[in-house]
Amino acid sequence: MRQKKTDLIFVLHASLAAFGTYFCMYAFRKPFSVATFEGLAFMGVDYKILLVITQVLGYALSKFVGIKVISELKPDRRLLYLILLIVLAEISLLLFATVPAPYNIVFMLLNGFPLGMIWGIVFSYIEGRRFTDILGVVLSASFIVSSGVVKSVGLYVMNTWGVSEFWMPSVTGALFFLPLLICSYLLQRVPPPTAEDIESRTERIPMTADDRRGLVKKFFFPLLLIVVFYTFLTAFRDFRDNFARELWDSIGYQGDASVFSTSEIIIAIVVLLIIGSIFYIKDNYKALLTYHALLMLGTVVLAASTIMFQIGVLDPFIWMVCTGFGLYICYVPFNCLFFDRFIATFKVRGNSGFLIYIADAFGYLGSILVLLYKNFGQANLSWLNFFVYGTYAVAFIGTCVTMILFLHFGTRHKTEKLNNQLEYGQQI
Numbered sequence: 001m002r003q004k005k006t007d008l009i010f011v012l013h014a015s016l017a018a019f020g021t022y023f024c025m026y027a028f029r030k031p032f033s034v035a036t037f038e039g040l041a042f043m044g045v046d047y048k049i050l051l052v053i054t055q056v057l058g059y060a061l062s063k064f065v066g067i068k069v070i071s072e073l074k075p076d077r078r079l080l081y082l083i084l085l086i087v088l089a090e091i092s093l094l095l096f097a098t099v100p101a102p103y104n105i106v107f108m109l110l111n112g113f114p115l116g117m118i119w120g121i122v123f124s125y126i127e128g129r130r131f132t133d134i135l136g137v138v139l140s141a142s143f144i145v146s147s148g149v150v151k152s153v154g155l156y157v158m159n160t161w162g163v164s165e166f167w168m169p170s171v172t173g174a175l176f177f178l179p180l181l182i183c184s185y186l187l188q189r190v191p192p193p194t195a196e197d198i199e200s201r202t203e204r205i206p207m208t209a210d211d212r213r214g215l216v217k218k219f220f221f222p223l224l225l226i227v228v229f230y231t232f233l234t235a236f237r238d239f240r241d242n243f244a245r246e247l248w249d250s251i252g253y254q255g256d257a258s259v260f261s262t263s264e265i266i267i268a269i270v271v272l273l274i275i276g277s278i279f280y281i282k283d284n285y286k287a288l289l290t291y292h293a294l295l296m297l298g299t300v301v302l303a304a305s306t307i308m309f310q311i312g313v314l315d316p317f318i319w320m321v322c323t324g325f326g327l328y329i330c331y332v333p334f335n336c337l338f339f340d341r342f343i344a345t346f347k348v349r350g351n352s353g354f355l356i357y358i359a360d361a362f363g364y365l366g367s368i369l370v371l372l373y374k375n376f377g378q379a380n381l382s383w384l385n386f387f388v389y390g391t392y393a394v395a396f397i398g399t400c401v402t403m404i405l406f407l408h409f410g411t412r413h414k415t416e417k418l419n420n421q422l423e424y425g426q427q428i
Contacts, residue, residue, distance in 0.1 A: 007131070010131070010190075010191070011131050011134060011135065013186065013189070013190060014125070014126055014131075014135050014187075014190045015134070015135055015138040015139075016183070016186065017125075017183055017184075017186035017187035017189070017190060018122055018123075018125065018126055018135060018138065018139045018142070018187060019138050019139060019141065019142045019183075020142075020179065020180075020182070020183030020186070021082070021118075021122050021180060021183040021184050021187050022118065022119065022122050022139055022142040022143060022146070023142040023143075023145065023146040023149075023183075024146075024176040024177075024179050024180035024183060025086065025115060025118045025146075025180065026142075026143060026146035026147055026149075026150050027146070027150045027153070027172050027173050027175065027176035027180075028086060028089040028090055028093065028111070028115060028169075028173040028176070029055070029089070029111070029112070029115050030146075030147050030150050030151060030154075030241070031150050031151060031153065031154030031157075031168060031169045031172040031173070032051060032055075032096075032108070032154070032165075032168070032169040033048075033052065033151065033241070033242045033243070033244070033245070034151040034152075034154045034155050034158075034244075034245055034260070035048070035154070035158070035165035035168060036048065036165075036245065036246075037051070037165055040101060040102075042101075042102035042105070045375055046375060047101065047102065047105075049371055049374075049375050050102070050105050051105060051108050052242045052243075052371060053368055053371050053372070054105050054106065054108040054109040054112070055108040055109065055111060055112035056112060056238065056242075056364050056367050056368050056371070057109055057112065057368055058108065058109035058110060058111065058112025058113035058115075058116065059112040059113070059115065059116040059364050060116070060361060060364035060365045060367070060368060061113055061116070062112065062113045062114070062115070062116025062117055063116050063357050063360040063361035063363075063364055064357075064361045065117075066116060066117050066120050066353070066357040066360075066361075067212070067354060067357045067358055067361060068212075069117065069120075070117065070120030070121070070124070070353035070354070070356075070357050071206065071207040071211075071212060071350065071351060071353050071354035071357070072206045072207060072208075073120070073121065073124055073206060073353070074206055075124075075192070078121050078124060078125070078188070079184060079185075079187075079188040081117065081121055082118065082121050082122075082184050082187075083181070083184060084114075085114035085115065085117050085118060085121075086114070086115075086118070086177070086180060088110070088114040089111050089114045089115050089173070090170065090173050090174065090177065092107045092108070092110040092111035092114075093107070093111055093169045093170035093173055094170045095107045095110075096108060096111065096166065096169065096170070097164075097166045097167045097169070097170050101166070104166070116360075116364075119335070119356070119360075120353040120356065120357060122139065122187065123136070123139065123335075123336050123352065123353065123356070124204075124351065124353055125187050125190050126139065126190070127204055127336070127340055127351065127352045127353075128193050128197060128198070128201045128202065128203065128204035128340065128343075128344075128351070128352075129193050129197040129200075129201060130196060130197050130200045130201065131279065132201065132336075132337070132340050133275070133276065133278050133279035133287070133337055133340075134276050134279045136275075136332075136335075136336040136337045136340065137271070137272050137275045137276040137332070137337070138272065138276075139336065140271070140272075140275075140328075140332040140335055140336065140337075141268040141269075141271065141272045144264050144267055144268040144271065144324075144328055144332075145261075145264055145265055145268045147241050147244075147260075147264060148244075148260035148261040148262075148263065148264030148265070149260075149261050149264075150172060150176075151244065151245070151257075151260040151261075152257045152258065152260050152261045153172050153175065154168050154169070154172045155257040155260075156257060157171055157172055159257070200282075200344070201284070201340065201343075201344045202343055202344050202347055202348065204343075204350070204351040204352070205349070205350065205351065206351070207349075207350040207351060207354055211349060211350050212350070212354055215348060215349075215350055215354070215355075216358075219346075221408065222405055222408055222409065222412075223355070223358065225401045225404060225405055225408075226334065226359060226401070226405070227358065227359055227362045227363075228397065228401060229295075229330075229397055229398050229401040229402075230334050230359045230360075230362070230363045231362050231363050231365070231366035232366065232393060232394050232397050232398070233327065233330055233331055233334070233363070233394055233398065234331070234360070234363030234364060234366060234367055235363070235366040235367040235369070235370040235390075236327065236370070236387070236390040236391065236393075236394050237327045237328070237331050238364070238367040238370075239367070239370060239371070239374075239386075239387060239390065240323065240324070240327065240387060243383055243387075244260060245260075246383040247320070247383055247384060247387060248260070248320070250382065250383060250384040251316035251317075251319075251320070251384065252316060253316075253317075259317075263317065263320055263321050263324060264324065266321055267321055267324040267325050267328055268328075270325055271325065271328050271329055271332060274294065274329065275294065275329070275332055275333065275337065278290055278291070278337070284341050284344040284345040285345045285413050287341045288338070288341045288342060288345050288409060289406065289409070289410070291333045291337065291338050291341065292402055292405060292406045292409075294329050294330070294333060295329075295330050295333070295398060295402040296398075296399065296402050296403075297329060298325070298326045298327065298328075298329040298330035298398065299326065299330065299394070299395040299396075299398035299399045299402065300326075300395070300399075301322055301325055301326035301329070302322075302323060302326035302327065302391045302392075302394060302395040302398075303391070303392060303395035303396075305318075305319055305322035305323060305326065306319070306323065306388055306391045306392065306395075309388075310388065323387075323391055326391070326395075327394070330394075330398060334356075334359055335356060335360075336352060336356065339352040339355040339356055340352050342355070343355075345409075345413065346412075346413075346416065370390070374386055
């Protein structure tokens with residue numbers, strides 16, 4: 001009974017700290033996207049598209065740097081890095097507000113770069129534990145919910161306080177700075193993994209360059225497939241997020257600030273409940289296969305809901321919720337839990353941050369390419385129709401990749417299990 005009480009206190013503490021920290025981080029990243037910056041352009045490109053591209057470029061560059069930095073991160077440096085990176089992001093937003101357009105575009109890149117490191121830092125506190133499935137889902141729910149909430153706050157700041165579109169991002173970030181400091185302190189107080197955690201999920205350690213090369217060489221084929229799927233997934237999840245206002249306006253929700261929060265809260269709750277239930281699967285290999293089932297579910301929901309929306313049998317609000325569910329039920333596992341179980345299944349020497357940042361780096365690079373394609377290749381195509389076609393592309397690629405990965409990991413696990421048994425028999 002005492003152990004259960006201790007575990008419950010740990011889960012509540014770690015969940016609150018991780019959720020709060022990453023939730024507050026989004027206040028420094030996403031509020032600007034609720035502004036339209038209507039009528040502004042630079043070098044023939046829509047100003048808002050340029051802002052999104054430059055911030056995502058900074059985010060993508062951060063992910064490439066993070067492949068090394070996050071994989072080598074030592075526990076005693078995490079809190080310092082976290083706070084310093086947030087301060088740099090807010091300073092960039094202040095400069096964005098004070099420097100006139102279009103010269104302020106560069107500060108969106110400088111805003112995105114430090115923020116790209118935050119996920120890896122926060123997840124490093126909670127990976128490799130018996131409760132990582134629960135903690136990871138709560139952490140992932142933070143970016144589903146926060147994206148909508150901070151947009152609502154940003155729109156409120158503009159509509160009620162009369163703050164301009166350029167000052168709104170820094171004002172919104174400032175509102176969340178103190179809560180972020182409190183949550184970061186609580187996160188630093190999370191105790192390290194126990195011996196039972198290490199036995200259940202494999203010890204997580206900082207990685208060397210040789211460790212990273214060895215892991216990529218050994219698992220190159222499945223990692224390549226994951227990166228391909230995740231690139232498309234991230235690109236269209238990011239598109240849905242950054243141009244949520246344009247999408248909602250196009251289906252009849254003009255000026256409704258609450259719709260951003262309401263839809264994402266529904267998605268977060270459903271995704272949290274489904275993925276969180278995998279905590280009860282103690283066998284790491286079975287849990288890994290279960291995540292494949294969820295990936296397949298997500299791609300089916302994406303395609304089916306979009307077809308139903310196009311033929312007029314599905315309400316627009318429900319369709320947006322369904323596409324959000326389909327994207328996030330695929331996106332969330334790759335952000336943490338899929339790789340956590342992967343490491344535990346195949347006894348990998350290292351940490352999840354390395355694999356997450358490989359996937360993220362190419363994912364956000366893909367997001368930039370999609371935005372450029374939309375502006376230069378499909379400029380006359382509406383935001384809504386572009387998103388519709390994107391859901392079909394993600395659904396098709398995701399279905400193919402998931403089936404191949406399922407077969408590959410099944411065969412690989414059986415082979416490694418047989419080799420271990422033979423090796424054990426020879427030792428006897």
